[in-house]
Amino acid sequence: MKHTARRAFVTALFVGALAFASAPASAQNVTVVVNGQVMSFDQAPVMVNNRVFVPMRAIFERLGSSVSYANGNINAQGNGRSVHLAIGSLNASVNGNPLTMDVAPFLVNGRTEVPLRFVAQSLGANVTWNGNTSTVYIGTSGNNNTSTPQPYATQTPSYQSFYLNNEHPANGATVKTTHPKIHATFSQQVDLNSLHVSVDGNDVTSLVYTNASGFDVTPGFALNPGSHNVNVTGTTSNGASFNTGWTFYTSNTATGTAQNYIVNVSPAPNTRTGSSFTLSGRTLPNSQIHIVATGTSTIGGLFQIGTGTFQSDVTADSNGNFNVPISLNVLGGGQIRVILTSVSPNGASVENQVVYSV
Incomplete structure (x- = not known):
């Protein structure tokens, strides 16, 4: 029995050695960031089959x-x-549930x-890979999330080919609002x-405004x-699955800090416009305004179909005024819904929604 166990262990070591034999000495100078802090290792990360490996402990x-x-x-x-x-095995378990990895x-x-x-996802953390900078971002919520991570697919890892860009709030950033606008592009x-x-584990998909290149959502809580x-999570248009994300922080708005607002919106809400018009308004000076407009048209007076999504980012001037031209292919009798999110230089955020008839 001891000889059998020893042979199995030696075989596992041999398999692991073969895997490492094809790996470079380092993982393209990969940087690992956990909760906004860069990790340092006494042995550099390595890449095997497009997966980043790091020292266990x-x-x-x-x-x-704790690990043994x-x-x-x-x-x-x-x-x-x-x-x-x-060592050398693709078999793993989390909370007793068996999983199969694609690398050992x-x-x-x-x-x-x-x-x-x-390892990070098994411990309930979110992982994001930025291929442009060869950086792995890991975020932990500090909550005891006991759900079991999904098993790895035996394919080229999606995070090497798919990743998020332009995350807002940015990964590791702190915003001074309890209702931040969340945005990313694909x-x-x-x-x-x-x-x-x-x-934070709460499904907000029903609140998401999206197109094939990005999404916007403001949680309803x-x-x-x-x-x-x-x-x-989801799949690309080519059928490759992805599971990624990021972490940000919120804090109380500091005493004396001005609350943000969006006023003087024109055209006035619930009025009739054309399918192309200029939207204007006023907010805190120098705020960043993100606009998402979605159009729907009614076919035969019975069926509503989506007619596209328009997105734009503008900066309010020193008086807080802004304007942006919006153009959607909406037929007469249709509707345009616009979501405006303004984030002031001090991080105060506010969102307004307006609806127009066409």
Whole structure:
């Protein structure tokens, strides 16, 4: 029995060694950022089969877990979860639920290397990969989320080809509002029917305004001061699945800080416009205004169909005035819904919605 176990362990080490043999000495100078802080490792991350690997103990402990290693078995406890991996094995478990990874842990220079994304997600963290800067962003909410992560698909990892851009609030940023506008653009087009967005585990998909290149949503609930996780899942137009997100922080608006507003909107809400018009209004000076307009047309007086989405970003002038031309292909009898979100230089955010008939 001991000889059998020893042979199995040696085989696992051999498999891990083969995997590492094809890996470069470093993972393209990958940077790992956890809750806004850059991690340092005594052994640089490595890339195997397009997966980032890091030293076992450093990442588990940084994510608030204790970890033990014996005879090729890795066992970790933390954040209300138990995680088990084994050197050279694609089999893993989280809270006793079996999962299959697409890459296996291995040894290099006497150190145990584990797949970063799998470990982080198994412990309830959100992971975002920025291919432009070779940076992995990890965000933890501090909540004991006991759901089981989805098993890895045996394909080129989606986070290497799909990622989010222009996140707002930015990853690791702090905003002074309890109702922030959440926005991101996609690195490639997505299947809109597959898109799901959640904030702190609460599904907000029904509130999302989206097109194939990005989305906007303002949660229908207040976000208490602290860290908040945005999770975005779905499939691209090419059928590749993705599961990504980011973390930002909210704080109370400082005493004496002006609350934001949007007033003097023209055309006046609930009036008739053409399918192309200029929207204007006033907000706090130098605020950033994000506009999302969606159009619907009625066919035969019975059926409503979407006619597209318009998005734009403008900056209010020193008096707070702004204007933006909007153009949508909406037939007579249709409707245009506009969402305006203004974020002042001090971070105060406000959102207004207006509806027009065409």
